Amino acid sequence: MSEAAVELRGIHKRYGDVVAVETIDMAVQSGEFLTFLGPSGCGKTTTLRMIAGLESPSAGDILIKGRRVNDVPIHKRNLGIVFQNYALFPHRSVYDNVAFGLRYRKCSKDEIRTRVREALRLVQLEAMEERYPAALSGGQQQRVALARAIVINPDLLLLDEPLSALDANLREDMRLELKRIQRETAITTLFITHDQSEALAMSDRIAVMSNGRVEQLDTPQVVYNRPTSRFCANFLGNANVMGGRVVGGEPGAWRVDAGGREWLSASTDTWRQGESVAVIVRAEHFQLDVSSVDGEVGNALQARIETVDYLGMSARYIIRPEQGETLELIHGVHHQPLQAGTWVRVWMPADDVILLPPGDVTALAPNDAARLSPEDATRLPPEDAAVGKGAS
């Protein structure tokens, strides 16, 4: 097996009574683009700062290229770091910013010039050499910071929410740009974000973090489609998470009771009859057809649309089935979303009904919990809202 670029062994960090990182064990492969994804305060920055050598772990070991670096100071770790606010040297020109690291690397003047130009070309800022950071736009500063970090050919590129200070359009461009640069340079990259679409779009693997732990570490597709915890299911995309009970069946075909109806699940895990489970169905995984579909499809149900949340490319519906609790459904939209009050027939492939141990309900992100509560769905159905208006 090839040696991991970074390995974290039982990393733990506390500040006084505050536990910033509970415990993390993981390995990052060489050349990989790995993203730490999680809500604010879950310990992403602390983890990155420990890898950088800006904080020392309270317990555990950090290995870079197989070497334990706990006691290696930051300036000897050969890292490139890009901070959220870029942290350029305001008193140095773009050229000197980028050249900074090379001056500590026994490079000749000529070599420095060649490599700085090369790096600036990579980030498409050749014409800006003479400028000072204050005279650059946010996106340009971002590129300088990136050039400054990669020009030294670091063993590891650490990016702490580098895109979050940019405006939306620029952010999507930089996302592609960053991915291109990473592919061209093949530098092992650790990227931090709380934005799931960034994580899904850019990463080779995603480490979903919560409360100082890595909840799931896998490819974007697996993390999205096969969450291994309620937290992951809730944090990425929109999911209906229901408490349920196994009624019967066998691996590959379980019947579970949840949310007031029976679901068929293709879960390959083994469950006992009567066991409590969390049943997770993604809002996007519902199949929907307005015209009635004949025959039995897995998990089919007849439902009335209660609320419509038009999102442009798609719409988010809260639907109320004939029986059972309301569900959240997301569906693509051509021109017009479906109207509230419409009756629809929806079904959910058994493959996409995920069963997990019931877990801790409090692990739900608060906004998700609110989104999923039935009261929320019924609080403002269009008719009631209209009545309310009339009464006032």
Place this chain on the structure above:
Amino acid sequence: MQATPQGGIKPWLLLSPALTALFFLLIIPTAFVAVYSLWLSSATGLATREWTLSNWTSMLADPFYWAILWQTLRIALEGTIGCALMGYPVAYFLARCRLRNKSFLVLLLLLPFWISYIIRTLSWINILGANGLINTLLEALGAIDAPLQMLYNEVAVVLGLIHYLLPFMILNIYVVLEGLDRNIEASAASLGAPPFRVFLEVTLPLSLPGLAAGGLLCFVLGAGTYVTPMILGGPQNAMFATLIYDTIIIQLNWPMGAAMSMLLLMLLGGIVMLYNRFLGLGQIYKSLAG
């Protein structure tokens, strides 16, 4: 109208109490001094209302005044440099320490201001004087037979100035260091710069505005003081403000004293204006507010 911050009389109305105070407490007295400097001094030293430039011409022609003026600027500069050298490490420590009661430490810095500047200056006599702390100690240890003469020389004056001005310097540097983005230093370190190089290449240059602002404040306050040289200096260590004091209070030559005051004011004012032209006074306002 209200949308343009420059236009309208509203800002002037809002400023009027401050402007009134400035006018009566600063402009008017200064104008009096300016007028005095143009009056003839009588044999008794008091002014007679006769217009003349003689105070100015005799002052500007007298090499003695120039020598004292030069000495004043030199001593103020020495004090300022001393403050910078001693103040920077303290400010750096204050800005970087992770103590929980850091604001208490900053408050301690302001503590000396609660005691009269004159009393604080006098305290040096108890330390450096013939019967002062150091001499008593050295004699008790048998290191010396006769007390060392440590007072009434330039070193004592500069020491007194540093004692007086150090908090201004520390506060100015501290405010800048405190506001410095630590990620900039972290970036430099990550790129391979060892700690001292990070300090030289990043921290120090980025804290220069604080050093400059503190320097200006120390220099101007130092050059204008008469208490320190009067208490801690000898006759050879006179500074320009001491000379003004002597001229007005001892010799009662008000017109001459007024001319000297105006000269010092214009000189220091010129330095402040030069500073503002090239570095801007914004930094000083920031640290005084903070």
